[in-house]
Amino acid sequence: MNILNEAYRDLTFIAERNAGNYQQAHPFPYIYFDNFFDESFLNTVLSEFPDLRTVNASSYNSPTELKLASKGEGQFSPSAKQLAYFLNSEPFLKFLNTLTGINETLLPDPYFQGGGYHEIKKGGYLKIHADFNKHQATQLDRRINVLVYLNKDWMPEYGGDFELWDESMQKKEVGIAPLFNRMAIFSTTSLSYHGHPDALNCPDDRSRKSFALYYYTNGRPENETIAFKDMHGTIFKDRKGVEADKSMKRFTAFACVLKNVMPPFIFNGIRRIFIKD
Structure with missing residues (x-):
């Protein structure tokens, strides 16, 4: 079975044609x-x-987040494994290099740290954030996210748009509906703020499904490392003037650090203290 739509099978052509718009x-x-x-x-x-x-x-x-995510390749179905293997293959990696203009050699993540199946049920959300900047096991630098959406007949009133925000967190710059067979690609830095911040309003029997892949390099340009040279976890940000985001402020700043160095049961106990109203 073909994985790509026929219109996209010449990946080099697609990457070269869209590189300027992306960058x-x-x-x-x-x-x-x-x-x-x-x-x-x-x-x-x-x-x-x-x-x-x-x-x-x-x-x-x-x-900051109410969602579900798979753990590693072991939970992938046969077709999801095919999809993952293709998205981690040499042709797709070269496509990403050309499209993004990243000069360093891109590497996939065979461990799928944070990647794979993602699902948000009714009422769920993922607040605006910048992603962790280094792979926990390999220490490689995270550079690109690829998100494949799997939501058929998705209605605007359900919400769930993938939002891109400016660095000052003053306003949403872009909203992308999570429609079936839509693939979003973006470059990740410590200031690339994005997410799905408002509670999902889909019917009880629906959910927002996606498949996520992340890509890394050994090092990154100096202008991307000055502010965040050290390894950090997910950095959540509150939207200016949005009351619902203010409950994050008491624990977010240090939670990103603690989560990577503490056993989960200790971290979760501390988190419960600081998110208590």
Whole structure:
């Protein structure tokens, strides 16, 4: 079975044609493609999407995120493995290098740290944030996120747009609906603020599903490392003037550091203290 839509099978051509738009995008480099994958193939990926409540998935429940995510490749279905292997393959890595203008050799993450299946149920969210900047095991620098959305017949009133915000957190610059067979790509730095900050308003029997892949390099340009030379976790930011985001302030600044150095049961106990109203 073909993985790519026929219109996108010449990856070099697609990357060269879209490189300028990607690299000059605001508030930071990004792009999205519709119908990038063969529809029959992606239908299979969706049909095999597991109930993340019944497998050994990560469950996030805090003022900053309410979502589910898989842990590693072991939970991937056969078609999801095909998708992951393609997105981590040499042709796709070269496509990303050309599209993004990143000069360093891109490397995939065979451990899928933070990647794989993502799901947000009704009422869930992922507050605006910048991603962790280094891979926990390899210490490589995180450079690119690729998100493949798996939501058929998605209505605007459900919410769930992928939002890109300016560095001052004054306003949303871009909103991208998480539509089926839409692939979003963006460059990750310690100032590339993005997320899905408002509670999802879909029907009870629906959810916001996606498949995420992250890419790394050994080192990054100096202008991207000056402010955040050391390893950091996810940096959550409150939107200016949004009351619902203010509960993050008491614990977010140090939680990103503590989460990487403390056993989970200790970290979660401290988190509960500081998010208490």
